[in-house]
Amino acid sequence: MNTADLRKKVALSIEGMKEHAAEILVDLIRFPSVCGEEMGAVNYLKGKLVSSGFCPNIIPMDTSIKNHPEYTYYTNEPTWENRGNLVTDYGGNGDGKSLILNAHLDVVPAEEWKDGFAPKRDGDVITGRGACDDKGGVVSGYLALRALKDCGIITSGRLSLHNVIDEETGGNGTLSLLHGGYTADAAIVGECTDNVICPANRGALWFQLTTKGVSTHMGEIDNGVSAIETAQHAINILKEYEKYMIENFMDHPYFNDLEHRPIQLCIGMIKSGEWPSMVPDTCMVEGGMGFLPNKDIDDVKIEMRQWILDKGDDWLKNNFSIEYNKLHNAAYEIPPDHPFVETIRTSAPFAGISDHITGWPVSCDARLFPRVADMPVICVGPGKLKHAHSRIEQVLISEILKTAKLYAFTAMDWCGIEKD
Ligand SMILES: [Zn+2]
Structure with a gap:
């Protein structure tokens, strides 16, 4: 099959999982996964990945990051016992470049939004705390991996899902993984950029x-x-x-x-x-x-x-x-002519996403990739920033599917495909 046919196959697989995607997102939102309480959501996603035939691992938080210059101090430090990030590796037996799809499972509280953890679906729209920040992005990564596997496409370079904790409090989850050597040749951070490709953060x-x-x-x-x-x-x-x-x-x-x-x-x-x-x-x-x-x-x-x-x-x-x-x-930028920026921009139109690039006017875990691991990183994910942390937090399932296609196509191109 040529690349165009493979893309079509993957796109169809992703579209076929629309209801499954909605179901997983609704389930994930029901876990009030604020800082210190994420493991319900982590274990739920782990279960979904296992039943899809993957081998996810929960990597415990690395306490040695407390001496790292990028470590963020907490206002109320949660216990680190029995908490960790979920890492799922796929492919990687060839000599292609590796890629991380990072998205966080922790959310900000919903104290004054009593229905925050009681998700609602209205057609294409799912509302609830974490819908766009960042459980929609989590679902996109999951769908990308699932679709590739279901289509029998094995990436030559390793493709890894990193579903992290502690993003909202400053980034110690991602820091813990990068410091522990869970790195790659590039990363995508699935924040709610409204599917705009952002190779820079303020x-x-x-x-x-x-x-x-x-x-x-x-x-x-x-x-x-x-x-x-x-x-x-x-x-x-x-x-x-x-x-x-x-x-x-x-x-x-x-x-x-x-x-x-x-x-x-x-x-x-x-x-x-x-x-x-x-x-x-x-x-x-x-x-x-x-x-x-x-x-x-x-x-x-x-x-x-x-x-x-x-x-x-x-x-x-x-x-x-x-x-x-x-x-x-810290702020960061990846130059527009970087090969990874070029790869994702080439894949974008096939996913129904513009190849326009811009900076993201907020800060997230992305800056840790260049700072800690000297890696190129791009933020792109479903949902709008104006809904994040609000009482009308929501995301469109159709946007989650578009992002999943972007991730899968970028991975096929960047990591290469194993030939049998
Ligand atoms: Zn976020």
Whole structure:
């Protein structure tokens, strides 16, 4: 069979699994797989893969990543006992290039969305927490692997499904696998890019700023120093830094056609004070900074601190600290002429997907592949970002099928096909 006929066969196989795909997605959404609670979903998917004839393995979390520079600290650290990522390998007996299809099984909570884990189907639309972020992408990877196997197509290079945990909290699941040597010649991360091919992600850095003051009674206000007002001064400087970043680092070929500006500094949380008539002596501010691949994350860290030192008044300069102990996701880009970008773009039209490439204006596990394993990586998956983390989280089954075709065709081309 020639490649065109093989593609047709695979496409038909994927379309034939439409109801199966919907069923698996609905089942997966029923598992409230928030950080620390993912193993129900992991074991369910493992069961589906086993009954399809694959040999999936749960790889325990590698505790040595706690010393890795890409490790993300948790607000509430979950136990790592009996938790792990699901790895399913297929093909790989030939000398073709290897490929990882990565998608995460953990989800953000649905506390104020009481039906979040009670999925609903309305024709082509499935609604529920995790529908597009990222269980739709998980199902696409599963379908791609199933279709290839069912069609008797064995990839010459190894094709691996990596269904990871701990993505929403910063990426320790994927980090654990990459650090443990579960790498390949390229990876696709199945995030909800609305099936737009994204060989670049913006970066995101969370900061924790603390300012100190001198506490006094309001009646002696001139003897005190307000930590809140000191923090306000620091925030104004950080907003000036945001302006500088927008003016100087917004021009990037992957990020010029976006609807929203991808560089932003957000003040998300402020904690301070004990009493209305007391000058507060400590103020804690937490926020996030988004930036593009033309800026190194370590430079952003240094510059934010330096701007406060350079522009702050004497009190602020000597009475603040800024830490970056939580989410710290570097930006990344894979050049448009990279062979992997060319491969996926060539496959896209056969899957009904545009070969247009752009940057993704959020951050996900993708940046870990180039940072930790020097691998090319592309984000593309079903569902829209505007639905992720929302109370109307949803995905179209037809889009999941398109993504599955893209994954399968890309794998056939990139990994090669074993000849018998
Ligand atoms: Zn996600």
